[in-house]
Amino acid sequence: MKNKKLIGVVIALVMLVVVGYFFNNQPQTETSGNKTTTTVKVGVLQYVTHDSLDEIYKGIKAGLKEGGYEEEVNLDIDFMNAEGDQSQVQTMSKKLVANGNQLLIGIATPAAQGLANASSDLPIIMGAVTDPVGANLLTDLEKPGGNITGVSDQTPVADAIELIQTITPAAKTIGLLYSSNEDNSKAQVAEFKTAAEAAGYTVLDYAVPSSNEIAATVEVASSKVDVLFTPVDNTIASAFSTVVGVANKTKTPIYTSVEEMVETGGIASVTINQYDLGLATGKMAANILNGANPATTPVEIFNQGSVVVNKKVAEQLGLTIPESVLEEASRIIE
Ligand code: TRP
Numbered sequence: 001m002k003n004k005k006l007i008g009v010v011i012a013l014v015m016l017v018v019v020g021y022f023f024n025n026q027p028q029t030e031t032s033g034n035k036t037t038t039t040v041k042v043g044v045l046q047y048v049t050h051d052s053l054d055e056i057y058k059g060i061k062a063g064l065k066e067g068g069y070e071e072e073v074n075l076d077i078d079f080m081n082a083e084g085d086q087s088q089v090q091t092m093s094k095k096l097v098a099n100g101n102q103l104l105i106g107i108a109t110p111a112a113q114g115l116a117n118a119s120s121d122l123p124i125i126m127g128a129v130t131d132p133v134g135a136n137l138l139t140d141l142e143k144p145g146g147n148i149t150g151v152s153d154q155t156p157v158a159d160a161i162e163l164i165q166t167i168t169p170a171a172k173t174i175g176l177l178y179s180s181n182e183d184n185s186k187a188q189v190a191e192f193k194t195a196a197e198a199a200g201y202t203v204l205d206y207a208v209p210s211s212n213e214i215a216a217t218v219e220v221a222s223s224k225v226d227v228l229f230t231p232v233d234n235t236i237a238s239a240f241s242t243v244v245g246v247a248n249k250t251k252t253p254i255y256t257s258v259e260e261m262v263e264t265g266g267i268a269s270v271t272i273n274q275y276d277l278g279l280a281t282g283k284m285a286a287n288i289l290n291g292a293n294p295a296t297t298p299v300e301i302f303n304q305g306s307v308v309v310n311k312k313v314a315e316q317l318g319l320t321i322p323e324s325v326l327e328e329a330s331r332i333i334e
Contacts, residue, residue, distance in 0.1 A: 040069060040289055041076045043101035045092055045115055047108035048084035050237040051260035056107055056128050056278035063282020069289060082111065084211070084238060093118035105285055106150075108234050109135050109184040116148055123294045126150025127281040128274070130184035130232055132299055141299040149294040151281045154303040155232060155257045157191050159270040161199055163307065164255055166325055167268055167314075168227055173202045175225035177218065177243065177254075179235035180207040188231035188257075211239045218243050222252035229255045230266075240264045251317045259308045263333060267313050268325070270305035277302055306330035 044060065046053055057079075061071070069075040078099050082088035093114035096104055104119065106112030107127040115124045116137055126132060129152055138144045141152070164171060174196055178185040193203050206221040206228075208214050214236070221228060228247060230236045236243060237258070244265030247254050256266035258274060280300050288294055307325065310333040314321050326332060 037074050039074050039076055040103070041078060041099070041101045042069070042285065042289075043078040043096035043099065043104045044080070045089070045096060045104070045106050045111040046079070046081045047089065047106075047111040048234050048238045049081060050234065050240070051263070052232075052237060052258050052274045053107050053128075053234070055260065055274035056281070059275040059278020059280075060105060060107070060127060060282040060285070061278075062275075063279040063284075064286050065282070066279070067283050067286020067290070069286050082114070084235070086110065089114035090117070097122065103285055103289055105281060109182060110234070112137055112148070112150070113183070119147070121147055123288045124148045124150075125281055125285045125288065125294075126152070126299070128153045128232075128277045130154060131187035134187045135183040138299070141301065143295075144297065144299065145295050147294050149288075149297045149299055150284065151277055151300045151302065153232060153272050153277055154301060155188055155272070156270055156303055156305045157188065157195050159305060159307075160192070160229065160255060160257070161196050161201075163268055163270055163325070164227060164229070165199070166322055167309075167319065168253060171201075171226035173204060173225045173227075175204050175206050175221040175228045175252075177206045177221060177228050177230045177236055178208070178233040180209050182233055182235060185231050185233040192229065192231065208235065211235055214239050214242050215246050218246040222247045222250040225252065227253045227255060230257065230261070232257045237261060240266075248316070253313075253317050253319065259331065262308045262310045262313075265313055266310060267317065267319070268307065268309040268321070271308050272302045272305050309333070 078101055080092040082092055089110055097118045103123045104115045105125045105127050106115045109129050112126040112129050132138050138148050178189055196203050206217050208217045240261050253267040256269045259271040262269045307329045308331045309321050309329050
């Protein structure tokens with residue numbers, strides 16, 4: 001009796017080891033019947049954590065799936081997040097290349113730049129890069145010509161200025177809050193300045209060298225300007241609750257470029273849907289995995305926005321959002 005029990009235990013253990021071994025050594029290509037599934041490896045580098053980039057990553061996975069690539073079926077995603085650290089961007093970019101990924105996706109400009117430095121032959125898809133040319137990623141949006149293409153998010157600046165005029169007609173001075181290290185912000189800031197000055201505003205520049213300076217900079221800015229505007233800037237986005245906390249002390253409204261920052265306390269924005277940006281990025285990546293050439297795949301540009309307003313924030317600031325804006329808004333946060 002005792003021996004039989006022991007033999008049973010030994011057999012069970014041997015089976016466990018054999019099954020374990022088998023599962024660990026699954027080949028990349030599986031054949032079942034006459035169907036062959038090959039798993040592709042895709043590396044994703046996200047620059048930093050903030051709600052908009054997280055939303056883009058969700059869209060990317062959905063876009064890949066729509067294009068025929070799904071995790072746990074035929075897709076392995078090697079995901080890394082540099083958490084805003086430039087040296088991590090470099091290290092992780094190299095790792096993603098060394099790990100044998102077949103295609104790389106960079107979420108936000110600094111991530112795409114890191115990947116571009118790490119490989120000049122693997123296909124690289126830009127996930128929401130505002131100014132690919134200014135960021136030195138390519139020279140022609142229509143004909144990228146190399147290993148890099150992707151999706152570009154370009155805030156409709158004129159609409160943003162109109163929104164500021166309608167909601168806060170008494171405002172004369174706009175403070176521009178952005179990071180001095182992000183190539184994506186430079187082009188938007190220049191465009192915004194020209195258009196706002198043409199509309200009669202005085203525009204003051206508040207460029208922060210790092211997230212450590214945000215609170216102090218906003219403190220100064222909000223004592224000098226009537227309203228603040230922030231472009232799609234990763235440094236500001238990832239510390240946006242700090243910005244809101246400081247600007248609220250002087251009841252200075254903050255106009256943002258994305259919905260996620262209106263949710264966190266901005267007053268209003270003309271926003272490009274972040275999930276849609278990711279979806280387009282994922283679909284483009286799938287096309288390239290299916291054989292399309294990045295060199296001849298034009299960059300997809302998103303430059304149409306919809307109005308999102310935060311009624312609760314407006315009330316706290318003692319402002320009333322005009323009926324015309326509420327009617328036009330695609331979303332009202334109450
Ligand atoms: N477009 C930004 C870049 O080029 C990335 C980005 C996408 C972003 N959505 C955002 C930044 C929202 C701030 C807020 O890096």
